[in-house]
Amino acid sequence: MQDISEYLVKNKERFINELIHLLKIPSVSADPAYSQDVINASEAVKASLLEAGCDTAEICETNGYPIVYGEKIINPELPTVLVYGHYDVQPADPIDLWNSPPFEPIIKSTDIHPEGAIFARGACDDKGQMYMHVKALEFMVKTNQLPCNVKFMIEGEEEVGSENLGTFVAENKEKLANDIILISDTGMIANNVPSITTGLRGLSYVEVEVTGPNRDLHSGLYGGAVANPINVLAKMIAALHDENNHITIPGFYDKVEELSKEERAEMAKAPFSLENYKKALDIKAVYGEKGYTTNERNSIRPTLDVNGIWGGYIGAGAKTVIASKAYAKISMRLVPNQDWKEITNLFKTHFESLAPEGVTVKVTPHHGGQGYVTPIDNNAYKAASKAYETTFGKTPIPQRSGGSIPIVSLFEQELKSKTILMGFGLDSDAIHSPNEHFGVWNYLKGIETIPYFYQYFTELSK
Amino acid sequence: MQDISEYLVKNKERFINELIHLLKIPSVSADPAYSQDVINASEAVKASLLEAGCDTAEICETNGYPIVYGEKIINPELPTVLVYGHYDVQPADPIDLWNSPPFEPIIKSTDIHPEGAIFARGACDDKGQMYMHVKALEFMVKTNQLPCNVKFMIEGEEEVGSENLGTFVAENKEKLANDIILISDTGMIANNVPSITTGLRGLSYVEVEVTGPNRDLHSGLYGGAVANPINVLAKMIAALHDENNHITIPGFYDKVEELSKEERAEMAKAPFSLENYKKALDIKAVYGEKGYTTNERNSIRPTLDVNGIWGGYIGAGAKTVIASKAYAKISMRLVPNQDWKEITNLFKTHFESLAPEGVTVKVTPHHGGQGYVTPIDNNAYKAASKAYETTFGKTPIPQRSGGSIPIVSLFEQELKSKTILMGFGLDSDAIHSPNEHFGVWNYLKGIETIPYFYQYFTELSK
Incomplete structure (x- = not known):
């Protein structure tokens, strides 16, 4: 695969500006006051899929907010990856704790993001992480390097429980047929400690x-x-x-499920500093279920x-x-x-x-x-791991997340597909909180890593 | 004393309209958004005192909202009654539970008030009850029957803790000198069961x-x-x-203070139906401190x-x-x-x-x-009791209230005066709640009863 680095250098500014355009749309699904904005966001996503190189893209109506579906089929014999993401965002409340307006994105440097981070509601969850996939497709299509088929299913009700997604999936099994589902709606441990999420609550x-x-x-x-x-x-x-x-x-x-001593010991090896954790939150002590560590409390319990x-x-x-x-x-x-x-x-x-x-x-x-545990012995996990090794120079750590993406177990049930969770955000990115942001470095690293996943997954599937 | 009944019949409409005028001013002292309205209410009260026959009336500035002071001194040798009340009101929240706008008074009949009640924030607490005193003065002055001196001190911060009243009272002891303080900011048991409040929490x-x-x-x-x-x-x-x-x-x-068995037995004689109480509130059971009755829980505990x-x-x-x-x-x-x-x-x-x-x-x-217990063996209590007997045809019951008028103990401390609490509202009048109201009958009965208090108190003080 031709190196993506050069393409990124050339198009970095445009990639950031396109994301900022999307972030300006206050697509808060929980609040009916924003219903037109949610619709507008779906239109923007559809347009971006077509521009990036999808053969077709459509707005699929549901009983709630629409689902944007797009696809680029190069050869039915080749593997198919279904990308899932969402264009709706959490409410911005409490507004007065934001240092800049939640829907007027700005880029600022932080200690963790010296190369700058985009501050806006949805910057990380999930517009930024979803849009990495759109731009990764663009690169592969424009450079004629797409190794497999790609489908996109981007919904607008993730933050309010994906109420209409189940029906849509059940009624469109053929359209959505795939070999693996790829989602970026989780985080990783640190910019120098890549990880793949293997469990969701x-x-x-x-x-x-x-x-x-x-x-x-x-x-x-x-x-x-x-x-x-x-x-x-x-x-x-x-x-x-x-x-x-x-x-x-x-x-x-x-x-x-009670984990064995060995499994808990394995978990405990992940790099973690309780002192830094407390310092980052300004708290004197952590608090939680007796008999479990902080990382256990927010993942396996x-x-x-x-x-x-x-x-x-x-x-x-x-x-x-x-x-x-x-x-x-x-x-x-x-x-x-x-x-x-x-x-x-x-x-x-x-x-x-x-x-x-x-x-x-x-x-x-x-x-x-439902909660979900993803396998770590299949081709998808191996391909993802190799992709991180290529772009991060490090083997990613499998990690259980405390968050929830309820539709992952739905997908397995309806589409008989496994899911791979390649998240590029950080816990400190303040998703669901005031001053949510997404590192520019992380955004570009995601766009860089995703094409390798396609390449390795296709190779391993042969 | 010339009968007031005739005067009431003649002036009833005007008395109601004047009160409605005052109720239209949203003088919510807790919310800075209404600060100009609170000031406007103080001006309206001052004007009403002068119109009713006070020799002088003035707006006394404080560090917060002003205190309106007015007086009618007919002879320094005669007893002096100091009327205290307040022109500020509670916030109207939650607004959506009001059946009519809180500051657009309307008159409606209810089961308890078949002759109509004025619905508005402050109708009972305390604009309505305060204004009874203004109109009682008007009657006594216009008919040349005022038997003693009257002073008015009407404040604008009762609902937010009367923060500046203490300083005003301490600095104006001579101006406020009196033989008894008269307040209508409490309730009575029922329209056919008059009562005088003898304790405040x-x-x-x-x-x-x-x-x-x-x-x-x-x-x-x-x-x-x-x-x-x-x-x-x-x-x-x-x-x-x-x-x-x-x-x-x-x-x-x-x-x-733990009340004796005898005192509690005496209290228990006040007419009270637990079934009606629960029914009025739509609750299956009351709830509170073990070992005490409902009436004890909300008065002596x-x-x-x-x-x-x-x-x-x-x-x-x-x-x-x-x-x-x-x-x-x-x-x-x-x-x-x-x-x-x-x-x-x-x-x-x-x-x-x-x-x-x-x-x-x-x-x-x-x-x-502080809490307060008023004596029931002094001239003021006797005069009030006789006034109720004259206009209600019944001896009022002494009753401890669960509410608080913190300044009553302040008055005793600074002015060395006792207070008599002649309230004409009912518990069901929803003070501090949506749909606060004050019975037209109660309003007029207050105006009728108050002059008799002046008469009997002056006679007993000779």
């Missing part, structure tokens, strides 16, 4: 509502005499963990976190009120073998049982997905 | 902030590995009550309630985030002998001690005030 996301009296009450006249929904909600949330930070939902751990809570008066100053209702958004990260629907039901039953008389509780499941 | 209102990591984090990558400020805050709030709903703050109950809580993502849909910070507003209602400053310190020390490593906690006191 599942997810169950619910919203809870606690209702006490039928209206807000004066806390002097009613305080102490009726159940205060906020105090009750706090009590119920507190009861979800015991003193060792184990989750108390009956049956929650029944199917959790299931968790339960409140992602949002609200109730009563939250404006300036004081209001002596007892709220009628209190709310929380709660998510559980699940490990392989835990079924998200079963866990959602266990949560609902348990949470409702925690409510004292005097309040009513409503649990509304938002979305969820 | 104290208050300590604080805001707490729990900080974990220095930025919002992705709950997949960090979930389970760092302290989540919302989960921690929930745990800390839950720990403030034990399984019997006693407050766990060390020293909290040390000075709480101290309480701790969360008035607001917020943190993380609270928009539509789902966001898998671990918030950097979580917040709550917490208030404690205190009983006589509990010192609010001491209790605030006990809370702060205890709350901070509940924080696990991995988070930092900030406790900010908002405001507070």
Whole structure:
């Protein structure tokens, strides 16, 4: 394969500017206020696929936001890679913690990204990482080096649970037929420590509502005499963990895969500095399930976190009120073998049982997905590993991630395909947080590495 | 005294319209967005005092919102009554639960108020009840029946802790000199069960902030590995009550006055239907401190309630985030002998001690005030009781209220005056809640009753 380095040097500015163009579209799928922007982003992705060299690209309507499908078929006899990504982004809240507007991308240097990083919502998750694939295709097509067939399936509802993707996949099995699914929506350990994600956690996301009296009450006249929904909600949330930070939902751990001592010892070899971890987050101590290390807590162990809570008066100053209702958004990260629907039901039953008389509780499941462990002995893993060796000069480390891409297990079920997760972001890139960014070096390194994956995967598949 | 009934019939429409005019001013003292409206309300009150017959009325500047002072001195030898009230109102949130806009007053009939009630923020608390005094003065002045001197001190910061009233009172002792302080900022049991409030709870209102990591984090990558400020805050709030709903703050109950069996038996005689109470609030059960009845829980016992809580993502849909910070507003209602400053310190020390490593906690006191018990054997109580007998045809019941008017103990300390609390609102009037209202009957009954208090108090003081 002709070296891509030269192509990158020549086109670097354009590659960055094209990504910035895409990042300017506030395609927040969770918030209906941005619905036209989400649509606009799908159109932009379609156009970019055609420009990069796809034979066809189309907007596929669903019951929610559309899925962009594109393909470049050079020979049906050759292997086919299906690239999955998403063009929707997380909400930018809390806006006031951003140092620059979330949808006005700027490039700034940081300690970790001395060559600059693009700051914008979606810079890393997942517009930047998805767009690496578009540009990698462009290189292979323009230089006549594409060694196999490529299909793209870029959706717009990943951040809200990919609700309509399952139907689309089930109804388009032939169109989506492939030999391997390739996704860049995870991270790697460090720029000098490449890694491949081999496990993802599942997810169950619910919203809870606690209702006490039928209206807000004066806390002097009613305080102490009726159940205060906020105090009750706090009590119920507190009861979800015991003193060792184990989750108390009956049956929650029944199917959790317990790793052997040897496997845990192997995991512990990954480079990690607890001191740097605490320093980066400005915390004096980590906190979590007793008996597990930090890296185990956020990868092989299931968790339960409140992602949002609200109730009563939250404006300036004081209001002596007892709220009628209190709310929380709660998510559980699940490990392989835990079924998200079963866990959602266990949560609902348990949470409702925690409510004292005097309040009513409503649990509304938002979305969820299964966890996944990818094999490391197949051609795809070997091809990816070799690609990293070529461009990083180092063998990547297999690593379980704490995040979730619920559709990976869906793909395996519907399309009978394995997935390979080649992520080029860093944990410190602040995805889902204010000041999300993506290193320019990482962006270009992704574009450089991906074509080698195609080359090696095609060679190994012969 | 010439009967006031006729005067009321003649002027009823005007009295209602004048109050509506005042209610249209959104004088929300807690929210800086309304600062000009608060000022406008003070001007309106000043004008109304002059129109009603005060010799002088003035806007007295403070470091916060001004205090309106007015007086009608007919003879320095005669007794002087100081009327206290406030022209500021609670925030109207949550706005979407109002059936009509909070600052566009309308009159509607209800089951309890068949003659109509004025719906607006501040209708009862305290614009409506304060304005009864202005109109009572008007009657007495216009009919030449004022039997004593009257002073008015109407402030604009009651709903935010009366922060500047203490200084004003201390610096104007001579101006404010009086024989009794008269306040209508409490309620009565029912329209056919008049009552006089003889006890008020104290208050300590604080805001707490729990900080974990220095930025919002992705709950997949960090979930389970760092302290989540919302989960921690929930745990800390839950720990403030034990399984019997006693407050766990060390020293909290040390000075709480324990009532005797006889006193509690006397209290229990007040008419009260637990079934109607639950029905009015749509709750299956009441909830509170073990060993006490509902009426005891909200009057003679101290309480701790969360008035607001917020943190993380609270928009539509789902966001898998671990918030950097979580917040709550917490208030404690205190009983006589509990010192609010001491209790605030006990809370702060205890709350901070509940924080696990991995988070930092900030406790900010908002405001507070002492509880109070008014005597029932003095001339003021006797005069008030006789006034109710005259206009209601029934002897009022002495009743402890769960609410707080922190400045009552301040008045006693600085002005050496006792206070009499003649409230004409009902608990169901939804003060501090959406759809606050004040019965037209109650408004007029207040205007009718107050002049008799002046008459009997002057007679008894001879």
